[in-house]
Amino acid sequence: MGLARVTGGVLALLLVLSGGARPLAAQDAEDATVDRIVAVVGNAVILQSQVEEELFARQSQSRNPVTDPAAIAVLRRQLIDTLIDTELLFQEAIKDTTIQITPQEVSEAVDQVMRDSRRSFKSEAEFLAELKQAGFRGTDDWRRWLIEQQRRTLVIERFRNNLRNDRKLEPKNPTDKELEQFYKDIADRLPPEPAMIAMKQIIVAPQPDSASKARRRLVADSIVAELRKGADFATAARRFSQDPGSGPQGGDLGWFRQGVMVREFERVAFSLPRGTISDPVESPFGLHIIQVERIQPTEIQARHILLMPEVDTASARQAQERAMAIRAALMAGANFDSLQRLYHDPGEEKELPRFPVDSLTPAYANAIQGVPDGGISAVFMLETASEPLRSKYGVVQVLSRTPPGTPTFEGMKQRLKPVLARRLGERAYLDGLRAKAFVEIRSP
Numbered sequence: 001m002g003l004a005r006v007t008g009g010v011l012a013l014l015l016v017l018s019g020g021a022r023p024l025a026a027q028d029a030e031d032a033t034v035d036r037i038v039a040v041v042g043n044a045v046i047l048q049s050q051v052e053e054e055l056f057a058r059q060s061q062s063r064n065p066v067t068d069p070a071a072i073a074v075l076r077r078q079l080i081d082t083l084i085d086t087e088l089l090f091q092e093a094i095k096d097t098t099i100q101i102t103p104q105e106v107s108e109a110v111d112q113v114m115r116d117s118r119r120s121f122k123s124e125a126e127f128l129a130e131l132k133q134a135g136f137r138g139t140d141d142w143r144r145w146l147i148e149q150q151r152r153t154l155v156i157e158r159f160r161n162n163l164r165n166d167r168k169l170e171p172k173n174p175t176d177k178e179l180e181q182f183y184k185d186i187a188d189r190l191p192p193e194p195a196m197i198a199m200k201q202i203i204v205a206p207q208p209d210s211a212s213k214a215r216r217r218l219v220a221d222s223i224v225a226e227l228r229k230g231a232d233f234a235t236a237a238r239r240f241s242q243d244p245g246s247g248p249q250g251g252d253l254g255w256f257r258q259g260v261m262v263r264e265f266e267r268v269a270f271s272l273p274r275g276t277i278s279d280p281v282e283s284p285f286g287l288h289i290i291q292v293e294r295i296q297p298t299e300i301q302a303r304h305i306l307l308m309p310e311v312d313t314a315s316a317r318q319a320q321e322r323a324m325a326i327r328a329a330l331m332a333g334a335n336f337d338s339l340q341r342l343y344h345d346p347g348e349e350k351e352l353p354r355f356p357v358d359s360l361t362p363a364y365a366n367a368i369q370g371v372p373d374g375g376i377s378a379v380f381m382l383e384t385a386s387e388p389l390r391s392k393y394g395v396v397q398v399l400s401r402t403p404p405g406t407p408t409f410e411g412m413k414q415r416l417k418p419v420l421a422r423r424l425g426e427r428a429y430l431d432g433l434r435a436k437a438f439v440e441i442r443s444p
Helices: 008-017 050-060 069-094 103-118 122-135 139-165 178-190 210-228 233-238 264-269 314-331 334-343 362-368 409-436
Strands: 036-040 044-047 198-204 252-256 281-283 286-295 302-305 349-356 380-382 391-404 439-442
Touching: 008 252, 036 050, 036 069, 044 050, 044 069, 050 069, 069 139, 069 409, 069 439, 103 122, 103 139, 122 139, 178 409, 198 314, 198 334, 210 233, 210 286, 210 302, 233 302, 264 281, 264 286, 264 302, 314 391, 349 409, 362 380, 362 391
Parallel strands: none
Antiparallel strands: 036 044, 036 439, 198 349, 198 391, 252 302, 281 286, 286 302, 380 391
8 A cells, every 4th residue: 555554444434535546745744655646637646545544444444344355456446536526626716716725724624524533532642652653743733634635625615505506516316226226236245224214294283473573673673783783793682582592602503505494584684795694584493594604606694583482371271172173184084295284384394204213302202102104193292391381382293114134125216316416417517627727547
């Protein structure tokens, strides 16, 4: 191999988490063996050491590592192609002047890789010993290498997003034969699954009355007025926002793309100029006051203040009674989907197609206990401990159960289809790049 004394612990983590190969030049000259060029991509080269490290990472992730020499040779050739594709994408990405990767983004990504890697070791001494055996002089040397690897990774990912937004990476629907082959290629790397359940649900939330909504809107209007006079948004969010996640953080929602937030929120947020304070925006969660802080071509960074109208005892009781009436209708033969369209809380998932049984909350676990496939659960409460009157009431239809074990092709088919469709679309784009670029593969 191109790197002397390559060992498992750190190296596998580095390759999996940071997506790069250790440069030969970073080793002490006396420890380095002669490396060899296996491919040329434009003005860059792919080294034998990179291929061997990728092979090591792939084998370490597999439950059934390849041992047949002929099969290993085929795998090496595939990995050379993968490294060529990555280099082609990077060379194309750096031509895109809209891609801006800040030092802070790189530093945060590097910090995350280092934290994740260190957790695998019992002590700092053990970690440093493994790091040294992997070819690094210490954490500073490793960090310098990670900075470049993470910068490349972020550039490529941002470039992929731009291509998708420009419709240059259109997914291509795979055939059943292609899906089966894809499943076979990755099956030995799929982790065993626990027992799974598929179900759909109708969740009924208490609805505040019109007087409560009107009172809350007056409060929202007054906050907007003060913010537009110059009041600090983060301070106001910490004081007034009822969003338990972002409120204590000054309303900070971080970066997000379209399709992440509820429709009413996104329609306003993605149309706001930077720094502008929105009018109150009504969504299923309540009233939002939004401020967009930074804008990228495909995502924004924003803050919000959430104000929820009060719910009284009568509204809470009505929600429970409605859920019970829905269950009675379902047991009498009413169509689940029709009732779901009428009464389901839009802030909740409509369907859980594959959910680990051992991760169900007690409310769900108790509700589905003993319910056969196709059956309807009893009404259960999704309790809101801090505000009991806001607790919701649900009813579930169990669709199917899957025992624990290796995921089957049929169980994975629908999940794999969009993944492979994206890969096939990217493959077509990469084939176009290869046709234009200078790529020379030398025999391994």
